Amino acid sequence: MSELRKIGALWHREVLRYWREKSRIISSLILPLLWLIVFGSGMRNVALPGVDNYQIFIFPGILGMTLLFTSVWSGVSIIWDREFGFLKEIMVAPVSRTSIVIGKALGSGTSALIQGFILLPLSFLIGIRLAPQSVLLLIPTMILLAIGLVCVGLLLASLMNSMEGFNFIMSLVIMPMFFTSGALFPISSAPGWLQIFSYFNPMTYGVDLLRWATTPGTATTLPVYTEALLLLGFAAAMIVACSYTFSIKK
Amino acid sequence: MLTATTMKQIYAIETFALTKRYGKILALDQLNLKIEPGEVFGLLGPNGAGKTTAISILCTVNSPTSGTALVNGFDIRKQAGKVRRSIGIVFQDPSIDDRLTGRENMMLHATLYDVPSSNAKKRIIELLNLVGLADRADSPMKTYSGGMRRRLELARGLLHSPEVLFLDEPTLGLDPQTRQHLWSYIEELAKQSNITVILTTHYMEEAERLCSRVGIIDSGRIKVVDTPANLIGALKGDVVTVVTSQPADFLARIKELNFAHNAEAVDSTIRLQLSDAEKKVPMIVELASANHIELKSVSIHKPTLNDVFLYYTGKEIRSEEAENKLRSTMRAIGRMR
Numbered sequence: 001m002s003e004l005r006k007i008g009a010l011w012h013r014e015v016l017r018y019w020r021e022k023s024r025i026i027s028s029l030i031l032p033l034l035w036l037i038v039f040g041s042g043m044r045n046v047a048l049p050g051v052d053n054y055q056i057f058i059f060p061g062i063l064g065m066t067l068l069f070t071s072v073w074s075g076v077s078i079i080w081d082r083e084f085g086f087l088k089e090i091m092v093a094p095v096s097r098t099s100i101v102i103g104k105a106l107g108s109g110t111s112a113l114i115q116g117f118i119l120l121p122l123s124f125l126i127g128i129r130l131a132p133q134s135v136l137l138l139i140p141t142m143i144l145l146a147i148g149l150v151c152v153g154l155l156l157a158s159l160m161n162s163m164e165g166f167n168f169i170m171s172l173v174i175m176p177m178f179f180t181s182g183a184l185f186p187i188s189s190a191p192g193w194l195q196i197f198s199y200f201n202p203m204t205y206g207v208d209l210l211r212w213a214t215t216p217g218t219a220t221t222l223p224v225y226t227e228a229l230l231l232l233g234f235a236a237a238m239i240v241a242c243s244y245t246f247s248i249k250k
Numbered sequence: 251m252l253t254a255t256t257m258k259q260i261y262a263i264e265t266f267a268l269t270k271r272y273g274k275i276l277a278l279d280q281l282n283l284k285i286e287p288g289e290v291f292g293l294l295g296p297n298g299a300g301k302t303t304a305i306s307i308l309c310t311v312n313s314p315t316s317g318t319a320l321v322n323g324f325d326i327r328k329q330a331g332k333v334r335r336s337i338g339i340v341f342q343d344p345s346i347d348d349r350l351t352g353r354e355n356m357m358l359h360a361t362l363y364d365v366p367s368s369n370a371k372k373r374i375i376e377l378l379n380l381v382g383l384a385d386r387a388d389s390p391m392k393t394y395s396g397g398m399r400r401r402l403e404l405a406r407g408l409l410h411s412p413e414v415l416f417l418d419e420p421t422l423g424l425d426p427q428t429r430q431h432l433w434s435y436i437e438e439l440a441k442q443s444n445i446t447v448i449l450t451t452h453y454m455e456e457a458e459r460l461c462s463r464v465g466i467i468d469s470g471r472i473k474v475v476d477t478p479a480n481l482i483g484a485l486k487g488d489v490v491t492v493v494t495s496q497p498a499d500f501l502a503r504i505k506e507l508n509f510a511h512n513a514e515a516v517d518s519t520i521r522l523q524l525s526d527a528e529k530k531v532p533m534i535v536e537l538a539s540a541n542h543i544e545l546k547s548v549s550i551h552k553p554t555l556n557d558v559f560l561y562y563t564g565k566e567i568r569s570e571e572a573e574n575k576l577r578s579t580m581r582a583i584g585r586m587r
Contacts, residue, residue, distance in 0.1 A: 010358075013347065013358055021349075084344065086345055086346065092334060093359070094363060094364070
């Protein structure tokens with residue numbers, strides 16, 4: 001019970017930090033808008049198999065991208081906590097490492113979700129009519145994806161000594177995850193070697209489920225339940241991996 | 251539940267051959283320390299002596315290679331959770347979240363240490379009053395000055411009513427005025443409650459003013475433990491400091507004469523401990539001119555904790571303040587020749 005309160009307190013801290021940085025919230029909306037409006041309308045007439053309207057096609061992809069960037073960034077930002085010393089205050093407190101990881105993941109996940117929700121109304125701009133049940137399906141998908149990705153960020157942070165390695169992570173982890181996830185083109189139209197990467201990329205299932213939720217009736221790469229289970233497995237495995245890494249690290 | 255165990259214990263902290271090895275470096279070498287409840291204990295030592303290692307092991311953030319310690323009667327190896335709940339820590343480096351307000355930082359700490367929230371609210375106000383930050387409780391930490399942050403950390407360390415408070419270089423990098431303020435808060439705290447305080451410091455003045463006992467640590471070993479007054483008293487007579495360009499030569503000559511209780515050279519400075527220093531200074535000057543050794547300065551002063559420190563570690567403590575004090579006190583004879 002007391003561990004739950006502690007997780008809650010750590011969650012609250014993350015959300016407060018996010019909420020106080022209004023400029024970051026706004027600036028992080030610019031990139032998805034550019035993709036959606038500029039890139040999306042430019043590619044309008046490109047024919048891709050199974051894609052009627054390119055803007056509608058990439059909307060869930062851009063939603064996924066926003067979650068990816070925000071979540072991994074939030075996870076990696078624990079380096080600031082380490083550099084500015086706050087991590088020490090948490091690490092020396094009578095609270096389990098698992099609670100620290102869960103608090104951080106939930107808090108950062110919440111920030112990523114807020115970011116995602118700000119994007120949702122934009123779907124109307126490009127002609128998507130979101131049904132209430134679509135939103136109900138989007139929420140758990142976004143939560144699982146965000147939690148898993150925050151932990152990816154936390155794991156990466158444990159390998160880094162300073163923020164200087166961030167560009168490396170951007171080009172070696174974040175961008176490849178984005179490009180092979182099927183956010184910008186259907187995986188089925190990619191060459192076989194690229195598809196292999198996609199199947200190992202948890203983002204693929206996240207984006208696929210987001211697409212399935214926003215545009216009902218679209219076919220998914222794997223059966224929906226399999227994808228949902230894979231995403232759940234991804235989030236759970238990442239939390240376990242992070243707790244383990246934190247408990248061995250001092 | 252805590253009091254049942256503390257009844258039995260005699261010491262607030264007791265270490266048993268506490269040892270920490272980093273590869274080939276022995277950071278702590280069989281450390282044996284006994285600190286009584288209610289004491290303000292100072293751990294003094296040059297950089298890299300093992301002070302911070304000792305503190306971090308006692309706080310259970312670091313684990314010893316061998317040996318163990320009891321903190322409030324709890325074993326640091328087996329009862330880390332109980333140790334953590336019973337201690338407060340102010341780290342050497344800042345450890346607050348600067349996006350949150352003072353009160354929010356305190357509230358987070360209260361939750362992490364299981365302080366019931368109704369209780370916590372009252373206590374936070376009390377403590378913020380103690381450190382003079384009540385009017386700034388709801389300003390974000392980034393608007394606080396260095397000294398204010400330090401005070402908040404002190405208040406935060408006390409929030410869960412710890413029995414032992416660790417202060418690792420509490421006034422490092424603060425201006426003299428802020429340092430004075432912080433000292434009076436710590437003094438007030440030691441007077442009002444029977445909390446045990448363990449502080450590490452570079453500032454001898456700080457140790458002399460605050461500590462009931464000090465332990466001098468060097469290369470991971472405790473050299474001596476006593477009250478500052480006893481330690482200073484044990485250095486007989488006065489301290490004469492001689493600066494010369496040929497320290498090794500001159501030291502040899504002085505040792506031949508055998509009139510100093512203790513003589514040693516650090517860089518170009520020779521430090522002598524002798525009785526009736528005023529009468530012996532002319533002898534020192536004569537000795538130098540007879541041997542054609544150039545003296546840059548000779549000064550006499552009463553022994554301070556700094557001299558005690560030098561006596562046991564043979565190292566100049568890296569503190570601009572302690573050094574200035576040494577140079578400026580009783581500069582008896584200026585440049586010779």
